[in-house]
Amino acid sequence: MLTYLPEDILLDVLQYLGVRDVLALRRTCRTLHAFGGNDYLWHRLIAGFQLPLDLPYNAQPSSLPGEELQRLAIKAIRLDANWQASRTRVRGLRALIDDKSGQYVDQMQFLPGGKWLWTAQRALKRESWNTRMSLWSLEDVSTSHRVWSTEVPGLFRSCTLVQSSEGECATLVVGVCDHREVIEVHTISLEDAKSSQYGIYPTYPSVKSKQLQIVPHPRAPLLRPIIHEIAVYDKLLIVTIFALDTGGGAGSLQILFVNPVTGSTKWVDPRFAQSFSFLWVRVWGDYLFLIGEVNEDFVVRVYRIPNPFSTSANGTPPASPPAAGVDNDDSDDDQERDDYAYTDLGPMVAEFKGPTPMAVPGHHIAQVSPATSSPSLAAVMFYHSVNPHSAQLLRFSFDVSQESVKLVDISSKDFPIGNESSAQLAQVGALGVRGVWLEHNWETQLNRVMKLAYDPQTCTAKVGMLLPPDPELPFTPNMCHSLAFDEVSGRLCLGMYDGNVYILDFV
Numbered sequence: 001m002l003t004y005l006p007e008d009i010l011l012d013v014l015q016y017l018g019v020r021d022v023l024a025l026r027r028t029c030r031t032l033h034a035f036g037g038n039d040y041l042w043h044r045l046i047a048g049f050q051l052p053l054d055l056p057y058n059a060q061p062s063s064l065p066g067e068e069l070q071r072l073a074i075k076a077i078r079l080d081a082n083w084q085a086s087r088t089r090v091r092g093l094r095a096l097i098d099d100k101s102g103q104y105v106d107q108m109q110f111l112p113g114g115k116w117l118w119t120a121q122r123a124l125k126r127e128s129w130n131t132r133m134s135l136w137s138l139e140d141v142s143t144s145h146r147v148w149s150t151e152v153p154g155l156f157r158s159c160t161l162v163q164s165s166e167g168e169c170a171t172l173v174v175g176v177c178d179h180r181e182v183i184e185v186h187t188i189s190l191e192d193a194k195s196s197q198y199g200i201y202p203t204y205p206s207v208k209s210k211q212l213q214i215v216p217h218p219r220a221p222l223l224r225p226i227i228h229e230i231a232v233y234d235k236l237l238i239v240t241i242f243a244l245d246t247g248g249g250a251g252s253l254q255i256l257f258v259n260p261v262t263g264s265t266k267w268v269d270p271r272f273a274q275s276f277s278f279l280w281v282r283v284w285g286d287y288l289f290l291i292g293e294v295n296e297d298f299v300v301r302v303y304r305i306p307n308p309f310s311t312s313a314n315g316t317p318p319a320s321p322p323a324a325g326v327d328n329d330d331s332d333d334d335q336e337r338d339d340y341a342y343t344d345l346g347p348m349v350a351e352f353k354g355p356t357p358m359a360v361p362g363h364h365i366a367q368v369s370p371a372t373s374s375p376s377l378a379a380v381m382f383y384h385s386v387n388p389h390s391a392q393l394l395r396f397s398f399d400v401s402q403e404s405v406k407l408v409d410i411s412s413k414d415f416p417i418g419n420e421s422s423a424q425l426a427q428v429g430a431l432g433v434r435g436v437w438l439e440h441n442w443e444t445q446l447n448r449v450m451k452l453a454y455d456p457q458t459c460t461a462k463v464g465m466l467l468p469p470d471p472e473l474p475f476t477p478n479m480c481h482s483l484a485f486d487e488v489s490g491r492l493c494l495g496m497y498d499g500n501v502y503i504l505d506f507v
Contacts, residue, residue: 003031011041019045019073042066050456051076052431052488054113057167058373079490079507083434084453088466092505093473094141096493103132104481105495109161111170112372114486115139116163116190117493118172119501120156131156131176135188138491141503148188148207154178157227160371163190173237173260175227181214183230183237185260212263214241217254218342219270228253231371233283233305235261240281253279257308257343266308269342280368284375285400287349291368291377298354298379298394302405303345350405354394355412366391366437367426369487375400378432380452382423389417393454393461395432413454413461425480428452429487436466436485436492438477444469447477449494466492475502 002010014022014036022045026036035041046053046061046069053072055061061069082088096117097105107120117136122129133156134149157175164170172186187208214225226242237258253276255268273279276292276299283289283305290301369378376397383390393413399406411432417423421441428435435452449467454460467477475496482495492504 003029007035010035011038014041015044017045019049020077023070023074037066037070039066042069045069046073049073049076051080052429052433054489057113057163058165075507082506083451083490084455084462086464088451088464088506090473090504091507092141092503094144094503095474095500096136096144096503097499097501104497104499105501106156106482107159108482108484108493108495108501109159109370110484110486110491110493111161111163112486112488114489114491116161116170117484117503118159118161119495120159120174122155123151128153129155131174133172133174133184133186135170135172138503141505144503150186150207150209152176152178152184154182157181158229160230160232162232162371171232173230173232175214175230175239177226181225181227181241183212183214183227183239183258183260185210185212185237210260212237212258212260214239214256214258215265217241217267225254225256229281231281231283233288235259236305236308238281238283238288240279255281259309262309264309266343269344272303272345282368282371282377284371284398285405286402287400287405288345289377291379298381300352300377300396301348302350302352303347304349306343306346308343350407352396352407352410355410366423367428367435369428369430369432372430374430376430376432378428378430378435380426380428380435380437382417382426384422387419389419389421391415391417391423391463393428393432393435393452395454411459413459415452415461415463417450417463423450425483427483427485429485431487434485434487434490436483438480438483447480449477449480449483449492473502475500 022036026033043062053061053076055072103121103123105119105121109118115138117138119134119136121132123132130151130153132149132151134146136144137147138144154176157177159172159174162171168189168191170188170190172188174184176182176184214227216223216225228240228242231238237260239256239258241254241256242252253273254270255273257266257268275294276290279290279292281288282291286305288303288305292299366380366382379394381392395411397408399408418439418441420443421439424438424440426435426437433454433456437450438447439450440447446469448465448469451464451466453462469477479496479498480494481497484493490506493501495501
């Protein structure tokens with residue numbers, strides 16, 4: 001009998017079991033139930049647990065008690081079972097926004113864990129476009145509410161939403177076009193938001209806001225730059241921008257460093273982006289990851305983040321490139337301006353390539369996972385120009401230290417998609433375990449929401465239907481205009497053309 005063994009031997013035996021085995025063993029008798037909740041045992045078990053856990057923000061499993069880790073593991077197992085099933089069931093549904101004004105949500109993004117949601121709506125007022133941005137608390141979905149909102153002139157371009165290391169505030173960085181390209185930086189107190197009141201007499205959290213102007217590229221001073229994506233590193237914004245006619249790669253996609261405190265800007269030398277056909281930027285530790293397609297390969301290049309705003313001898317930072325409208329025909333002056341404007345990323349720290357060439361080089365990469373605290377990323381690519389149509393899932397995980405960046409794991413999985421359909425609004429988690437997208441059938445003109453389920457144990461990827469064209473829900477996928485997805489919690493948010501927004505939970 002196991003119960004007759006000394007505790008130290010029993011503990012050694014249980015460490016050879018998996019989480020599911022220990023959960024089953026705890027149901028056999030009171031003695032094993034009590035012993036199976038041992039903190040040390042669960043810390044060891046979770047270290048080898050391959051499903052993502054919905055941990056408190058910035059918490060390590062080793063800091064949580066065994067009973068809490070068991071609860072989180074059970075939730076992860078139930079979500080995985082429902083997600084892997086041929087028919088995934090919706091366990092919870094709530095209408096977040098019931099807006100009949102026609103101001104549908106263009107873009108939305110979860111903070112990791114799915115407990116905070118950012119939304120952006122466009123509104124035409126007096127023949128000019130405005131963007132309304134809101135932050136929603138989803139800690140308790142039954143009482144989900146808007147905790148902060150602001151309206152700015154112009155059209156939304158791109159956004160990143162990051163949480164501070166202690167989780168006490170969130171920084172919302174948004175690119176907006178209002179006759180010029182600007183970046184709005186809003187720092188929102190989440191502690192105040194948690195205690196804020198809503199209803200008839202709402203209270204709002206403290207917010208610090210700032211607006212920064214994006215300068216034209218030195219090689220195209222008369223052309224407006226177009227914001228593509230924004231990443232945040234400490235007190236530095238890293239912005240990828242379409243700067244047309246600059247002679248670079250990635251459709252003339254360039255990289256700009258912005259100091260949100262002083263408003264100073266520095267362009268990165270175009271040669272670093274030149275070889276990429278598409279480009280995404282992610283930050284882990286003190287390293288800048290350039291991600292995209294180079295020739296026939298999916299490539300990740302790593303550079304140490306420089307200090308582009310180091311002060312000069314007199315204590316003043318270098319000037320930004322000249323503003324739009326400056327016309328200078330002197331080629332020597334132009335060369336000096338280029339040299340002065342650019343910053344160098346220095347030598348490449350590491351380069352990693354996908355294990356297999358891309359099926360169709362030059363094809364659009366549908367989605368690269370958003371940055372998380374864990375140094376891992378995933379990408380999903382859809383190939384509609386091959387027969388049969390197919391897609392590819394790439395997964396990378398890294399070991400990031402002050403000295404180096406090493407590749408821990410890499411995998412590539414192909415899976416089929418419908419020949420009469422195209423994929424839209426694709427979202428994939430950083431671990432590459434779950435993904436969703438909207439599939440449009442060109443013959444029937446019907447949409448359905450599809451799911452990707454990757455099993456880390458068997459290293460297999462399955463594709464199935466998450467929501468059919470006619471679900472027993474208050475909406476249909478044909479009404480869907482935008483979506484957000486959190487891989488860990490499995491929470492899905494769908495924005496509709498009629499202005500409504502719905503939150504769906506699957507566990």
